Each structure stands twice: as C-alpha cells, then as structure tokens.
Amino acid sequence: MIARISGILMHKQPAQVVVDVHGVAYEIEISFNSFCQLPAEGDTAVLHTHFVVREDAQLLFGFSQLEERSLFRILIKVNGVGPKLALAILSGMDAHAFCYCVQHQDSATLVKIPGVGKKTAERLVLELGDKLASWQTGDNGGGQSGVIKPTLSTVSAQSEAESALVALGYKPVQAAKAVTAAIRSAPHGSCEDLIRLSLKGMI
Structure with a gap:
C-alpha cells in the first residue's frame, strides 16, 4: 500500500x-x-x-487532507460507487457539504454531480447516514490561505476553468455558462477561483 x-x-x-x-x-x-x-x-x-x-x-x-481520503474510502465501500465516481463526488462538493447532504437526506443536490444518478444518490443517503453521523472533518488549519494561485489572464483562466469542468464530467455548454456566471462574481479570479464558484453555482 x-x-x-x-x-x-x-x-x-x-x-x-x-x-x-x-x-x-x-x-x-x-x-x-x-x-x-x-x-x-x-x-x-x-x-x-x-x-x-x-x-x-x-x-x-x-x-491533500487525511479527512478527504477517509471520506473517499468510505465512499468506495458503497455498492455501485467505484474510485472514479468517489473522486467525482469529492470534486463536485467538499467533504462538509457532502456530509450535510447525506445527513439531511438531500439526494436532489447529490444528483447534480456528474455521474451520480437518482438511484446512486438515494443509495448514498441510505447507506452512509449512520456512518457519517459521527464522522467529522477538519482542515487542521490548512484552509485555502496556503494555496498558491497562478497568475493568469481572465481569458486564459476562463478557458482553463471550462476545460477543467468538462474534465470533471460537466457538459461543455453547462461549463461555459457556469464559468461566465462565475466571472461576473470574480472578474479577476484565478482558474481555481472560477472553478470553485462555478461548482458552487451548479450545486
């Protein structure tokens, strides 16, 4: 291992x-x-x-965080959820948001993640409700303050953000629309900023 x-x-x-x-x-x-x-x-x-x-x-x-790996290992034990889908889920929302959805039986939000269908979302809520009840996450002070953001022009950042969202499973039209909306909120945002805002807007 x-x-x-x-x-x-x-x-x-x-x-x-x-x-x-x-x-x-x-x-x-x-x-x-x-x-x-x-x-x-x-x-x-x-x-x-x-x-x-x-x-x-x-x-x-x-x-980057042990807590995220821990949640990943919990996810791949769910019937029908392999490593690729587990990673897609963790890319679609952070660990705290995912736990909130499961604990509040919010399968409608989980379905918005690429690759997660209605049955899978319902299975996640059903099988992980008890397992995540006592599971806690913490950033251990890691936060986003230590992130080194690349210096990119808005056009380059927009293009890279759209490509990244497509790589995560979103449709090109959906990705373009989400990134355009994100740019309105953060006109000078980096690629990471735009992706984060886009994902938040789509969920």
Whole structure:
C-alpha cells in the first residue's frame, strides 16, 4: 500500500498531477478540492494516497487532507460507487457539504454531480447516514490561505476553468455558462477561483 507521496510537483491539472520522487514520476488522480491546495509546479507537494490495483490498471489517488481520503474510502465501500465516481463526488462538493447532504437526506443536490444518478444518490443517503453521523472533518488549519494561485489572464483562466469542468464530467455548454456566471462574481479570479464558484453555482 502506498499511503503517502512527497516529491516535486512536475505537472498539475484539476483531475491529475505528476509528482517526481527521487527520479520516479507518479501519476496521481486527485479531486478538485485537493487541486486547490497544491503548491506551484516545481515546489514540493505532499499527498495522502490510496492505491487501487485492478486487472487492467494500477491507479493512485491523492488527497491533500487525511479527512478527504477517509471520506473517499468510505465512499468506495458503497455498492455501485467505484474510485472514479468517489473522486467525482469529492470534486463536485467538499467533504462538509457532502456530509450535510447525506445527513439531511438531500439526494436532489447529490444528483447534480456528474455521474451520480437518482438511484446512486438515494443509495448514498441510505447507506452512509449512520456512518457519517459521527464522522467529522477538519482542515487542521490548512484552509485555502496556503494555496498558491497562478497568475493568469481572465481569458486564459476562463478557458482553463471550462476545460477543467468538462474534465470533471460537466457538459461543455453547462461549463461555459457556469464559468461566465462565475466571472461576473470574480472578474479577476484565478482558474481555481472560477472553478470553485462555478461548482458552487451548479450545486
């Protein structure tokens, strides 16, 4: 089991990063929430990981916070929820928001996440209600204050934000509309800012 990766962040995008550890480059799939907490490319990144071995692939999933990895591991135990869908759920909303939806049986909001259908949303609420009742999250002071935001023009940020939302499973038209609305709220926002506002607006 690979539980933690620490190395030089060679490349990052909302759904995936590449981290160099003493000459060995690890391709790691991440949630958008973890992406927002990454340092700049070229700096040292630390990710808590979950290693999945399948017949056709070996996949490494990374998380900036232990709490998010903990929730990921709870999600993949739900019938019909695999690692990819679990990561999509954690990209669609943060851990606190997800727990709130489950505890308040708000399956209607969960359905808005790409890949989550009505039956899956209802199953999440049903199976995780008791499990998440005593589960707590905490940012351990990590917050967003330590995020290093890239300097991008508004046009570039808009384009990258739309591409990121499409990569997360949203339709191009839906992504463009959401990012346009986000720009009205944050005209000079970074790519991460626009994605975060877009996701909030769609949920």
